[in-house]
Amino acid sequence: MKILVPVKRVIDPYVKIRVKPDGTGVETHQVKMVMNPFDEIALEEAIRLKEKGVVSEIICISIGDKTCQETLRHGLALGADRAILVEDNESRHSDIISKVLHQIVQKESVQLVLMGKQSIDSDANQTPQMLAARLNWPQATFVSKLTCLDSQLLVVRETDAGLEQLKLSLPAVVSVDLRLNTPRYATLPNIMKSRAKPLSIQSISDFDLGQTHQMLVTELISRPPVRQRGVMLENIKQLLEKIRPIIAS
Amino acid sequence: MSTLLWIEHDEKTIHPACLSAITAAQQLSKPVHALVIGNNVNHIVKQVSLLEGIEKVVSCQASYYYPFRAEPVSTLLVSMIHNYSHLLAISSTQSKNILPRVAGYLDCPMLTDVIEIVTPTCFVRPIYAGNALMKQTCHSKPIILSIRASQFEKTGLTDSCCPVESIAPQPNDERTEVIAEAIRDTEKPDLQTAKIVVSGGRAFGSAEQFNMVQQLADELGAAVGATRAAVDAGFIANDYQVGQTGKVVAPELYIAIGISGAVQHLAGMKDSKTIIAINKDADAPIFEIASYGLVGDLFKLVPEMIAEIKKDHHK
Numbered sequence: 001m002k003i004l005v006p007v008k009r010v011i012d013p014y015v016k017i018r019v020k021p022d023g024t025g026v027e028t029h030q031v032k033m034v035m036n037p038f039d040e041i042a043l044e045e046a047i048r049l050k051e052k053g054v055v056s057e058i059i060c061i062s063i064g065d066k067t068c069q070e071t072l073r074h075g076l077a078l079g080a081d082r083a084i085l086v087e088d089n090e091s092r093h094s095d096i097i098s099k100v101l102h103q104i105v106q107k108e109s110v111q112l113v114l115m116g117k118q119s120i121d122s123d124a125n126q127t128p129q130m131l132a133a134r135l136n137w138p139q140a141t142f143v144s145k146l147t148c149l150d151s152q153l154l155v156v157r158e159t160d161a162g163l164e165q166l167k168l169s170l171p172a173v174v175s176v177d178l179r180l181n182t183p184r185y186a187t188l189p190n191i192m193k194s195r196a197k198p199l200s201i202q203s204i205s206d207f208d209l210g211q212t213h214q215m216l217v218t219e220l221i222s223r224p225p226v227r228q229r230g231v232m233l234e235n236i237k238q239l240l241e242k243i244r245p246i247i248a249s
Numbered sequence: 250m251s252t253l254l255w256i257e258h259d260e261k262t263i264h265p266a267c268l269s270a271i272t273a274a275q276q277l278s279k280p281v282h283a284l285v286i287g288n289n290v291n292h293i294v295k296q297v298s299l300l301e302g303i304e305k306v307v308s309c310q311a312s313y314y315y316p317f318r319a320e321p322v323s324t325l326l327v328s329m330i331h332n333y334s335h336l337l338a339i340s341s342t343q344s345k346n347i348l349p350r351v352a353g354y355l356d357c358p359m360l361t362d363v364i365e366i367v368t369p370t371c372f373v374r375p376i377y378a379g380n381a382l383m384k385q386t387c388h389s390k391p392i393i394l395s396i397r398a399s400q401f402e403k404t405g406l407t408d409s410c411c412p413v414e415s416i417a418p419q420p421n422d423e424r425t426e427v428i429a430e431a432i433r434d435t436e437k438p439d440l441q442t443a444k445i446v447v448s449g450g451r452a453f454g455s456a457e458q459f460n461m462v463q464q465l466a467d468e469l470g471a472a473v474g475a476t477r478a479a480v481d482a483g484f485i486a487n488d489y490q491v492g493q494t495g496k497v498v499a500p501e502l503y504i505a506i507g508i509s510g511a512v513q514h515l516a517g518m519k520d521s522k523t524i525i526a527i528n529k530d531a532d533a534p535i536f537e538i539a540s541y542g543l544v545g546d547l548f549k550l551v552p553e554m555i556a557e558i559k560k561d562h563h564k
Contacts, residue, residue: 011377016512019381026381094349095358120493122376122383124361126349129319133353138424139319141346144487154428159342160441160496161259162488164316165428172424178477178494179487216358219371220384227519230540236553239525242541244561246502246523247445247469 001170002057003046004110005080006101007039009064009071010121023220025091026121035071038116040078042176044183045146046114047079054148057081059108063100065089069199076194077186083197088204093216094122098130100207105135110171112153117142117175128175138168144179250278250334253391254303255326256285257343258293260315265442266339266398271302273401276366277335277392280304284329286322288315298410305411311418316430317343320422323350328419330355333391335369340395340497341441348393357389362497364400378493378516398441399499399520433488440489443472445502448491448518451478452507452529452547459484461551462506468558474498476514492517507547510535527551 011017012032020027035043049055060075062068063086072083086100105113118125125141132139144163145156157164158177186194233239252274257264274281282305283297294308307329313321326347330336336351338344340362352359365373367384372394376383387394440446447469449462459479466473474491475484491498493516503521508514510526510533518524519538526539527550536542543550 013513017377017380026377093358095352095356098353120378123378123493124359125345126352126359126361129346129349130353130359132319133323133350138422139346139350140425141319142342157342158487160488161430162433162486163431165430166318166425167428168425210356215387215389216360217386217388218383219386221376222382222384224375224379224382227538229537230524230542232536232542232544234543236543236550236557239527239541239543240554240557240561243502243504243523243525249501 001055001112002059002108002110003049003055003112003114004059004061004101004105004108005039005043005046005075006061006113006115006127007043007071007075008036008116008119009033009062009068010036010119013037013120019221019223023222025221033067033071035074036116036119038118038120038176038178040183041178041180042114042116043075043078043080044181045176047184048181049148050079059084059110061086061101061104063088063092063097063204072199073194074186076197076199077191078184079190081197083199085199085201086204086207087201094124094126094130095216096209098127098134099209100204101127101131102134103207105131112170113173115173115175117177128173132173135171135173137171137173139173139175140166140168141175142177143174144177146174146180251332252277252279252281252335252337253330253333254281254283255336255338255344255347256283256293256297257339257341258285258287258290260287260289260293263293263296264339264341266341268300268403269398269401270337270339270396271300271404273366273396274335274337275302277337277369282307282333284309286314286317286325288312294413295410298413299406301404301407303411306413307416308413309416309418311421313421314418316427317347318422318425318427319346319350320425321419322347323354324422325419326351327354329416330391336391336393338395339398344395348395352393355391357391357393358387360385360387360392360394363394363396378513379519380512380516397497399497433486438470438472440472440474440491441496441498443500445469445471445504446474446491446498446500446518446521447471447504447506448474448476448508449479449484449506450476450508451482453479453484456484458548461555465504465551465555468555468562471504474518476508476511478511505535505539506551508535509533510537
């Protein structure tokens with residue numbers, strides 16, 4: 001079984017972001033960038049499936065500018081077999097990304113797409129579900145446990161209400177949650193070896209982006225209002241005086 | 250033009266956040282129709298038909314519509330959406346599972362977690378875990394969005410029922426099947442709708458000691474929350490996690506105990522009305538956003554607080 005793992009290059013989650021004063025976006029110049037943490041978990045799961053002999057090939061894909069090659073090399077060092085960069089200098093919404101992935105899935109005839117539930121920059125949580133719809137494949141989102149059974153997957157999903165066990169048939173799109181696994185680190189020998197692995201570069205202009213191109217327009221990126229620092233109290237008695245009216249209301 | 254609001258429920262009651270979604274729907278386009286899907290939902294339909302702001306309830310029942318699965322539910326939504334300019338739901342794991350799939354079928358974009366409706370086509374939503382806000386204009390038909398309920402007032406009841414229309418179900422999709430569900434204790438207040446939330450961090454040190462959070466919450470009639478660190482340390486189950494990767498809450502009162510205030514946690518609670526922080530480190534970032542702070546040892550302060558509240562109850 002061939003498996004596709006889309007990976008997004010994002011600002012390191014531990015970096016405090018700076019909103020550009022002109023409202024056009026968030027400063028990324030000379031800011032540490034990493035693979036989206038949820039995508040890294042998806043890749044780790046793909047590697048584990050390959051180690052179990054369930055998966056024959058892992059393809060990593062990223063859509064973005066040249067610097068995404070670094071993210072893809074990291075994916076190759078972790079254990080992906082080959083990588084595809086769809087070079088694109090524009091920032092795209094989930095609907096366009098899912099459209100590009102749809103075409104890649106068809107071209108590469110993959111059977112399973114494993115991806116992060118959301119990217120930690122746009123926080124949209126849409127691309128996996130949109131891709132599943134475009135392919136008309138079944139989907140499982142927020143997955144925290146995954147077992148492969150021949151032509152089926154057995155997964156545990158994390159929902160607001162608790163946990164849900166879902167069975168779905170392949171081919172399928174699966175989006176992963178935080179607790180699925182703990183990703184490994186790339187070892188030095190694997191980093192060296194990854195340089196010999198294939199990384200093909202395609203252009204966004206080779207893909208049909210259709211009509212939805214301008215349906216969603218970003219007007220402004222701004223800083224949220226800052227909460228004022230409050231009052232420091234001395235003891236529990238003072239604290240209770242503050243909260244009693246709220247409890248009683 | 251009109252708005253279709255997908256009503257989330259658990260077959261027993263409406264998700265309380267839907268009351269806020271009805272308010273949001275009034276700002277999109279009227280009339281607002283509510284869609285109730287499920288296996289056995291006549292009583293939910295009745296509840297919804299009495300809500301202020303709903304002009305018609307559309308109901309669709311079939312055994313395979315509950316528990317909700319994205320495949321059959323999105324097929325149904327796609328089949329009936331052509332009459333509407335907006336499709337709206339509350340932001341939740343359910344809507345996140347279903348709505349983008351509808352958008353995918355319709356070749357439309359979508360807006361998740363909208364916190365402000367500027368105009369019926371212009372919206373504000375948080376990005377970077379709430380560290381930035383993005384204003385977007387959407388030109389698709391329909392416009393598909395989910396809203397953060399805490400940012401909108403709740404609607405009330407009316408005296409008279411609105412009309413109800415039953416529609417025929419669409420075919421099932423047997424490629425997915427729910428095998429089992431482990432539902433959290435529903436006797437306790439729900440984290441996302443509770444008036445008061447008491448949250449604990451890794452400073453509690455063990456699952457046994459984390460129990461103090463539950464005890465305090467019980468005394469206050471509050472829901473329990475936790476940081477990702479406390480969840481990762483195994484003190485409490487994941488569905489209690491508040492933060493960027495967990496639940497986003499905005500109660501009247503949020504009590505953060507032994508929580509330093511990592512960006513990822515603040516993203517999930519900083520819109521709470523009043524925030525109380527108890528932490529032994531006076532420099533903890535949580536104090537930057539707390540309405541009231543108290544520096545001290547939680548193992549002394551929390552039992553003292555529980556004892557004081559118990560005394561209040563006996564008065």
